[in-house]
Amino acid sequence: MDRYLAASLALPIIYLLTVPNMIGAGGKGYVGSQACKPCHLSIYNRWKDTRMANVVQDPRSHPQAFLCDFSKPNPYYKFRKQDIAFVYGSHWKQRYFVKRGDNYYALPVQWDIVHRVWLKYHPGPGEDWWVPYYPDDPMKRPTGPLCDGCHSVNYDIATRTVTEWNVGCERCHGPGSEHIETPWKQGSIVNPAKLDFVRANDVCIQCHSQLRPLANPIHGSYYDWAVDYQPGDRLSDYVRLEDHQLGVNNFFYWPDGSAHKNREQGNDFVTSVMCAHGVTCFSCHDPHGSENDNLLIKPGSAMCLECHGPRSPNGPRGDTLEAHTHHPPGSPGSDCIACHMPRIATEIGTFRVHSHTFRFISPALTMKYGIPNPCTSCHKDKSNQWALEQLDKWQNESPWRFERRN
Numbered sequence: 001m002d003r004y005l006a007a008s009l010a011l012p013i014i015y016l017l018t019v020p021n022m023i024g025a026g027g028k029g030y031v032g033s034q035a036c037k038p039c040h041l042s043i044y045n046r047w048k049d050t051r052m053a054n055v056v057q058d059p060r061s062h063p064q065a066f067l068c069d070f071s072k073p074n075p076y077y078k079f080r081k082q083d084i085a086f087v088y089g090s091h092w093k094q095r096y097f098v099k100r101g102d103n104y105y106a107l108p109v110q111w112d113i114v115h116r117v118w119l120k121y122h123p124g125p126g127e128d129w130w131v132p133y134y135p136d137d138p139m140k141r142p143t144g145p146l147c148d149g150c151h152s153v154n155y156d157i158a159t160r161t162v163t164e165w166n167v168g169c170e171r172c173h174g175p176g177s178e179h180i181e182t183p184w185k186q187g188s189i190v191n192p193a194k195l196d197f198v199r200a201n202d203v204c205i206q207c208h209s210q211l212r213p214l215a216n217p218i219h220g221s222y223y224d225w226a227v228d229y230q231p232g233d234r235l236s237d238y239v240r241l242e243d244h245q246l247g248v249n250n251f252f253y254w255p256d257g258s259a260h261k262n263r264e265q266g267n268d269f270v271t272s273v274m275c276a277h278g279v280t281c282f283s284c285h286d287p288h289g290s291e292n293d294n295l296l297i298k299p300g301s302a303m304c305l306e307c308h309g310p311r312s313p314n315g316p317r318g319d320t321l322e323a324h325t326h327h328p329p330g331s332p333g334s335d336c337i338a339c340h341m342p343r344i345a346t347e348i349g350t351f352r353v354h355s356h357t358f359r360f361i362s363p364a365l366t367m368k369y370g371i372p373n374p375c376t377s378c379h380k381d382k383s384n385q386w387a388l389e390q391l392d393k394w395q396n397e398s399p400w401r402f403e404r405r406n
């Protein structure tokens with residue numbers, strides 16, 4: 001374990017000489033990810049290249065951060081690079097912040113990275129829950145209450161300052177000042193793997209969900225993130241996840257309660273049998289970095305087969321995988337993710353990300369509620385009725401487990 005070896009050798013001595021300057025800089029015991037680097041070098045080096053470590057970029061130090069094409073038609077809002085204080089996002093979408101006083105504001109335009117087009121960005125009535133509490137003018141919707149708490153460490157709502165931008169180490173491990181002074185002391189820092197599964201998942205769900213603080217309004221403003229929550233706490237003491245009503249189709253949920261938009265992995269996952277059995281977000285994702293897409297520990301379905309398989313007590317039942325999937329091995333229709341994590345959560349424009357309930361969505365639910373099902377999303381030329389008839393022939397699936405009738 002090279003990281004501990006490094007820690008137990010000379011580094012801490014050199015390190016302690018510099019530590020006193022770092023404590024206090026962030027206030028409240030936060031020291032910043034740089035302070036973790038000397039002793040946890042390999043984790044630090046992997047983490048620093050993750051998207052989470054780079055979602056917010058200052059274009060003055062990172063001019064290459066702009067992924068947009070200024071020559072493409074932009075009828076929504078035109079701006080110049082030099083007006084931008086922060087460039088946000090690099091994966092699916094990019095948004096642009098300007099600074100006025102000590103507040104930031106998101107411009108009413110965004111770049112769709114997947115389709116390479118400009119799109120409007122302006123949450124309106126019926127969209128985000130906070131819309132009625134803010135004026136329509138984008139320059140009157142400060143990002144402090146609406147965004148910044150999820151893209152930084154230790155955002156101070158009074159001073160509007162942060163220890164650092166982006167998802168730094170302490171955002172998942174809590175304030176580190178005690179630990180950097182007494183690293184061998186048990187409990188000097190939070191290790192999510194040592195928390196109960198609810199608190200463990202809360203570390204990720206604090207950001208990967210749609211929620212509202214219980215204390216809203218806080219000093220007169222409506223916040224969209226978990227103010228005051230720290231890793232190790234129970235998130236439900238600070239926020240509630242967005243409510244859902246069966247049969248209602250809205251911005252946040254499909255009528256069956258599946259996530260309808262991005263950043264609801266938490267809302268989805270808490271309803272899963274896996275969550276109740278102690279599986280965590282980091283059973284599948286390595287937050288410190290991975291060679292695989294989406295920080296997966298193993299690529300795609302190989303991740304599922306770590307715990308599942310024909311003879312596994314976790315299912316699926318049957319002697320072979322083919323007996324479960326009814327598609328030839330290795331074909332698209334045999335992919336666990338295709339049937340159990342369909343792309344139904346709108347990220348931007350027409351681009352959608354994966355459901356995290358892991359439930360199979362029956363074609364009967366499509367007929368009843370309009371939520372897409374994996375069968376006819378792939379078999380585009382077939383009807384829902386056809387899909388239901390095929391499923392009826394799959395004798396190994398219990399007809400009582402999921403809806404078969406419209």
Ligand code: HEC
Pocket residue numbers: 004007008011012015031032033035036037038039040169170173175176177179180183184185186187189190191194
């Ligand atoms: C001076 C060296 C040093 C610094 C700086 C340091 N660590 Fe550690 N860290 C260690 C050592 C040594 C251990 C192993 C302690 C043990 O095994 O009980 C450790 C263990 C940990 C653990 C596991 C704790 C557990 O209970 O399982 C986490 C999480 C952690 N460090 C995070 C951090 C973070 C985040 C930072 C920056 C804020 C940081 N460390 C800074 C030396 C350091």
Ligand code: HEC
Pocket residue numbers: 033036037040043044045047048052167168169170171172173191192193282287288
């Ligand atoms: C997005 C959340 C997140 C961020 C950011 C993060 N960690 Fe972790 N860290 C975790 C989780 C979750 C675990 C438990 C993983 C497990 O054991 O499965 C963990 C475990 C650890 C451990 C103990 C286990 C091990 O692998 O040695 C150390 C040490 C650690 N992190 C250090 C760091 C440092 C240093 C940084 C910043 C460079 C950092 N972490 C950033 C979530 C995070």
Ligand code: HEC
Pocket residue numbers: 050051052054055089090091092149150151152166167171172203204205206207208281282285286287293294295296
């Ligand atoms: C402080 C808020 C925050 C916390 C806490 C957090 N995330 Fe994230 N996460 C983000 C943001 C913001 C992005 C988008 C980064 C981007 O695309 O630029 C992201 C992206 C991701 C991605 C896709 C990234 C990729 O590289 O493809 C995964 C997977 C992920 N997070 C998992 C986790 C897990 C697991 C945890 C808990 C251990 C966690 N996150 C905790 C804010 C957070």
Ligand code: HEC
Pocket residue numbers: 051055088089090091092093094095106143146147148149150151206207208209210211224225226262263264
């Ligand atoms: C509750 C926490 C939270 C809040 C509030 C929040 N975000 Fe995020 N943001 C995330 C997470 C987590 C992700 C990554 C997962 C996703 O995109 O679904 C993300 C992703 C993004 C991305 C896309 C990154 C990429 O690479 O495609 C952009 C841009 C972004 N956020 C901007 C904003 C803006 C602007 C606001 C305020 C209007 C905001 N966010 C509010 C947590 C949050």
Ligand code: HEC
Pocket residue numbers: 273274277279283284300301303304305306307308313314315336337340341358359360
């Ligand atoms: C870390 C282990 C682990 C991994 C990885 C894992 N699962 Fe699971 N899964 C479980 C456990 C445990 C259960 C509960 C089994 C039981 O019924 O006792 C479960 C249950 C399920 C169920 C049944 C839910 C229900 O309603 O009965 C489905 C479907 C499922 N997993 C799909 C997946 C898919 C798809 C993947 C890959 C993306 C995956 N799992 C990865 C451990 C895991």
Ligand code: HEC
Pocket residue numbers: 301304305308309314315316317321324325326327333334335336337338339340359360397398401402
């Ligand atoms: C062609 C679609 C399809 C594919 C591919 C698929 N499943 Fe399923 N799966 C279903 C259906 C339908 C059910 C029954 C619905 C239910 O029980 O909730 C189901 C149920 C399950 C269950 C719970 C019931 C049981 O038999 O234990 C588990 C666990 C599961 N699948 C895991 C997996 C894993 C792991 C993979 C990848 C190897 C996979 N599935 C691939 C359609 C699929």
Ligand code: HEC
Pocket residue numbers: 201204205208265266269274279280281282283284285293294296300303337341353354355356
């Ligand atoms: C059982 C495994 C498993 C668990 C548990 C899990 N995920 Fe995922 N997640 C995946 C897989 C698989 C993908 C990517 C599917 C692909 O790319 O084909 C994914 C994708 C993502 C993405 C990228 C957006 C997308 O859907 O493409 C984010 C962000 C994410 N997960 C966050 C989380 C968070 C946060 C949690 C816990 C609340 C979580 N995941 C729990 C397996 C898991």
Ligand code: HEC
Pocket residue numbers: 327328331332333334338339374375376378379387388390391
């Ligand atoms: C990701 C794509 C995908 C998904 C999801 C999927 N299939 Fe398929 N399916 C295929 C492909 C491709 C074939 C052709 C089989 C081959 O590879 O030879 C096929 C073949 C079939 C066949 C036999 C050939 C035919 O057309 O009659 C049936 C029946 C079938 N699928 C039913 C289903 C049902 C029911 C579901 C939902 C539970 C489903 N499929 C989900 C891709 C998919």
